[in-house]
Amino acid sequence: MDTPLESSLPVPVRRRTWLAGLLRACNLTHIGVEVGSHRGGYAKYLLERWPGILYMVDPWVTQPADVYDDPVNSRDREADYAEAMRQTAAYDQRRVVYREMSETAAEHFLDESVDFVYIDGNHAQCDKDIAIWWPKVRPGGILAGHDYTEPGAVRFASNVKEAVDSFVAKNELPLRLTQEKFATWFVFKPVLPKRIHQIWLGSRPLRQKYVEWGKRFQELHPGWEYRLWREPPPEFLQAYTAVYSRAPNRAVQADLLRYWLIYNYGGFYFDTDCEPLRNLEPFRAYPVMAALATPDRCGNAVLGGVAGNEFYRLLLLRAVAAFNPKNSVAMLHAYVKLVNDRRDLCVRIPQPAFFPVEYKKRKQLRQHIDRVDFSLTYAIHHFDATWHKWTIANEP
Numbered sequence: 001m002d003t004p005l006e007s008s009l010p011v012p013v014r015r016r017t018w019l020a021g022l023l024r025a026c027n028l029t030h031i032g033v034e035v036g037s038h039r040g041g042y043a044k045y046l047l048e049r050w051p052g053i054l055y056m057v058d059p060w061v062t063q064p065a066d067v068y069d070d071p072v073n074s075r076d077r078e079a080d081y082a083e084a085m086r087q088t089a090a091y092d093q094r095r096v097v098y099r100e101m102s103e104t105a106a107e108h109f110l111d112e113s114v115d116f117v118y119i120d121g122n123h124a125q126c127d128k129d130i131a132i133w134w135p136k137v138r139p140g141g142i143l144a145g146h147d148y149t150e151p152g153a154v155r156f157a158s159n160v161k162e163a164v165d166s167f168v169a170k171n172e173l174p175l176r177l178t179q180e181k182f183a184t185w186f187v188f189k190p191v192l193p194k195r196i197h198q199i200w201l202g203s204r205p206l207r208q209k210y211v212e213w214g215k216r217f218q219e220l221h222p223g224w225e226y227r228l229w230r231e232p233p234p235e236f237l238q239a240y241t242a243v244y245s246r247a248p249n250r251a252v253q254a255d256l257l258r259y260w261l262i263y264n265y266g267g268f269y270f271d272t273d274c275e276p277l278r279n280l281e282p283f284r285a286y287p288v289m290a291a292l293a294t295p296d297r298c299g300n301a302v303l304g305g306v307a308g309n310e311f312y313r314l315l316l317l318r319a320v321a322a323f324n325p326k327n328s329v330a331m332l333h334a335y336v337k338l339v340n341d342r343r344d345l346c347v348r349i350p351q352p353a354f355f356p357v358e359y360k361k362r363k364q365l366r367q368h369i370d371r372v373d374f375s376l377t378y379a380i381h382h383f384d385a386t387w388h389k390w391t392i393a394n395e396p
């Protein structure tokens with residue numbers, strides 16, 4: 001991984017063949033569409049590595065040269081069709097063939113019903129294909145396509161680059177590209193709300209640097225909603241007073257409250273000792289985002305999720321069941337365990353994005369911060385853990 005945008009993906013996607021891994025890591029495993037299947041090479045690849053139903057859309061006809069200016073158009077299209085069927089025959093229970101044009105095939109799909117669409121049909125009509133298929137992609141799903149190159153770099157008529165550039169600019173979407181000569185482009189349909197929660201409970205004043213980091217979160221996210229919760233909302237207290245009032249410290253109270261905030265309102269949550277460095281737009285891609293704090297363990301200093309999602313519903317149940325007034329990390333552990341148990345309900349973001357330094361090495365952040373590489377980091381969790389030392393009874 002070598003760009004911040006790549007570090008916001010659960011797995012790197014340097015070649016288009018790696019897209020199957022991304023779809024699996026994002027739990028986008030139900031319905032996919034390939035527009036333009038030709039001889040079935042890429043369809044076969046996807047079917048081999050991805051478990052869902054793949055719709056193969058291609059008319060397999062010779063079209064007027066002024067409509068479809070591509071060497072493919074002068075081939076024996078019946079032979080190409082037969083080859084596509086042969087290549088994907090082993091997956092005929094998960095393959096649906098629509099032998100028709102992109103625009104009529106799209107009518108078979110309801111809006112927001114498809115996990116991903118891969119556009120690789122008539123490259124001179126990429127703008128039209130994007131307009132037709134984008135509404136079909138569900139929130140959190142992916143729209144992708146082949147041959148993001150300068151038009152002159154290919155042997156066929158193409159408006160791919162122009163169409164994609166204007167589409168992402170208009171919709172303010174982070175554009176991801178594979179590292180290939182004939183690059184694949186892909187974008188997620190954002191799903192997480194533009195909302196950031198932070199929590200600081202009790203009467204101790206918030207440290208000045210945390211106040212500044214809170215302001216920086218807001219500066220980095222113009223137009224987003226930002227909320228610093230100084231006390232829990234009454235609806236939360238009504239439901240959770242039994243646990244909340246027995247919590248040994250503010251950290252434990254805040255553990256439960258953060259899960260509830262995500263479940264009820266959706267958005268991102270950051271501990272106050274997180275220093276923001278970049279805009280979080282790329283993470284709006286995931287219905288539930290978990291941030292790795294070590295190579296295999298997530299931390300709950302950074303959270304993301306849509307309101308009402310199944311992961312956080314289960315988490316609230318498990319956190320309350322795990323609550324123990326003598327164990328300050330019981331509700332953190334409930335989260336860590338649920339992330340591991342239910343990978344199907346969350347997307348795990350590699351460590352550099354939010355935990356560039358591990359807990360065990362946290363002294364580096366105080367003593368040698370200039371030696372730490374933050375080039376892939378969106379926010380630094382500093383592990384200050386101040387409030388763990390304080391009891392509620394001793395508050396001013």
Ligand SMILES: C[S@@+](CC[C@H](N)C(=O)[O-])C[C@H]1O[C@@H](n2cnc3c(N)ncnc32)[C@H](O)[C@@H]1O
Nearest residue numbers: 036037038041042058059060101102120121122
């Ligand atoms: C470059 S090939 C696709 C290659 C294939 N995706 C792969 O990677 O193995 C382009 C295909 O798009 C199809 N095509 C052309 N115009 C189309 C349209 N309007 N709708 C759907 N498919 C179209 C062509 O018939 C051709 O088979």
